[in-house]
Amino acid sequence: MTELATRWLGLELRSPLVVGASPLTDDLDALRACVKAGAGAVVMHSLFEEQLVEEQMAAHRFIDSRINMDAEARSFFPESEVFEMGSGSYLQRLELLRRSLDVPIVASLNGISTGGWTAHALELEAAGAHAIELNLYDLATDPSETATSLEQRQQAVVRSVVEQVSIPVSVKLSPFYSALPAFVAGVEAAGARGLVLFNRFYQLEMDLDELELSREVVLSSSAELPLRLHAAAMLYGQTSLEMAVSGGVHSGDDAAKAILSGATAVQVVSAILANGPGALEQIHDGLNRRLSDMGYRDLTEARGALSMAKAPNSRTWERLNYARLLHGWK
Numbered sequence: 001m002t003e004l005a006t007r008w009l010g011l012e013l014r015s016p017l018v019v020g021a022s023p024l025t026d027d028l029d030a031l032r033a034c035v036k037a038g039a040g041a042v043v044m045h046s047l048f049e050e051q052l053v054e055e056q057m058a059a060h061r062f063i064d065s066r067i068n069m070d071a072e073a074r075s076f077f078p079e080s081e082v083f084e085m086g087s088g089s090y091l092q093r094l095e096l097l098r099r100s101l102d103v104p105i106v107a108s109l110n111g112i113s114t115g116g117w118t119a120h121a122l123e124l125e126a127a128g129a130h131a132i133e134l135n136l137y138d139l140a141t142d143p144s145e146t147a148t149s150l151e152q153r154q155q156a157v158v159r160s161v162v163e164q165v166s167i168p169v170s171v172k173l174s175p176f177y178s179a180l181p182a183f184v185a186g187v188e189a190a191g192a193r194g195l196v197l198f199n200r201f202y203q204l205e206m207d208l209d210e211l212e213l214s215r216e217v218v219l220s221s222s223a224e225l226p227l228r229l230h231a232a233a234m235l236y237g238q239t240s241l242e243m244a245v246s247g248g249v250h251s252g253d254d255a256a257k258a259i260l261s262g263a264t265a266v267q268v269v270s271a272i273l274a275n276g277p278g279a280l281e282q283i284h285d286g287l288n289r290r291l292s293d294m295g296y297r298d299l300t301e302a303r304g305a306l307s308m309a310k311a312p313n314s315r316t317w318e319r320l321n322y323a324r325l326l327h328g329w330k
């Protein structure tokens with residue numbers, strides 16, 4: 001058997017399998033079952049910048065309402081009912097998960113600007129979070145904003161969160177950077193400890209009869225994994241950030257591929273949402289079986305064995321090979 005116990009973000013994990021950020025945060029029984037099935041850590045769903053700013057706005061509104069009782073003036077403030085869970089209930093949930101599960105709990109923040117909201121990272125640390133995952137979900141839709149300015153802003157957000165806390169911060173990225181290694185170097189310089197590859201965008205759906213748009217959460221399949229494997233394999237050895245793969249892990253072999261590409265941790269969401277915690281057990285057992293069959297005694301031996309730096313045939317990663325592949329297609 002391969003020893004699956006590992007260290008990620010300075011935390012001792014019994015296995016590299018991590019329950020990724022998702023509504024599973026709210027289902028303690030399912031999380032208990034995931035831990036029993038072999039999960040090494042749990043990431044909570046995200047607390048959004050907009051949610052925290054709204055909370056601060058509400059506090060200001062409350063104070064203003066005491067100072068200035070002019071109802072018309074107060075009515076200019078927007079009301080938002082988008083988020084059900086404020087930071088208070090998030091912290092309570094975090095404390096509950098800390099008490100109930102004997103694996104590290106990672107809290108998640110999602111934001112795109114530096115500002116007062118990043119101070120909430122300190123509350124997460126005080127409530128017992130072992131680490132923070134910072135999701136940089138941001139889309140460039142304005143032609144006057146350059147890649148450089150967007151990336152600098154994102155790195156500033158990372159620095160701003162890192163500065164608040166002494167626990168490790170791992171940064172969840174979107175797959176779409178024109179020069180990923182350079183951006184990752186900036187994230188590392190900003191003080192992050194880990195990377196999560198990658199965020200998954202929600203699918204836009206078009207209703208052609210009604211001429212309407214809608215957004216849907218569609219669960220992933222293993223077809224989404226290669227994008228992550230490619231990035232992990234390319235970055236391995238080029239960054240000291242510890243990488244977690246997130247997206248498309250549905251089997252033990254998928255998890256093995258993530259480790260062999262260079263990941264330290266492997267996050268799973270869709271497989272559990274679709275098939276329950278039993279899916280995690282299958283991934284856990286399948287990973288162990290596969291790595292044992294390959295003769296690896298532990299994850300350190302396996303990690304990065306198929307990365308670009310160590311691959312027996314690293315030309316597979318190269319552009320020339322890609323061209324040959326296309327021209328050779330029959």
Ligand SMILES: Cc1cc2nc3c(=O)[nH]c(=O)nc-3n(C[C@H](O)[C@H](O)[C@H](O)COP(=O)(O)O)c2cc1C
Pocket residue numbers: 020021022023044045046047108110135172198199200217218219220221246247248249267268269270271273
């Ligand atoms: C219903 C649902 C809710 C999610 N909520 C969050 C979230 O709050 N924060 C976050 O960073 N990612 C969130 N994700 C993304 C997952 O953490 C994960 O990155 C993505 O689903 C890819 O992994 P998978 O293929 O194992 O599902 C969510 C995914 C789903 C399906």
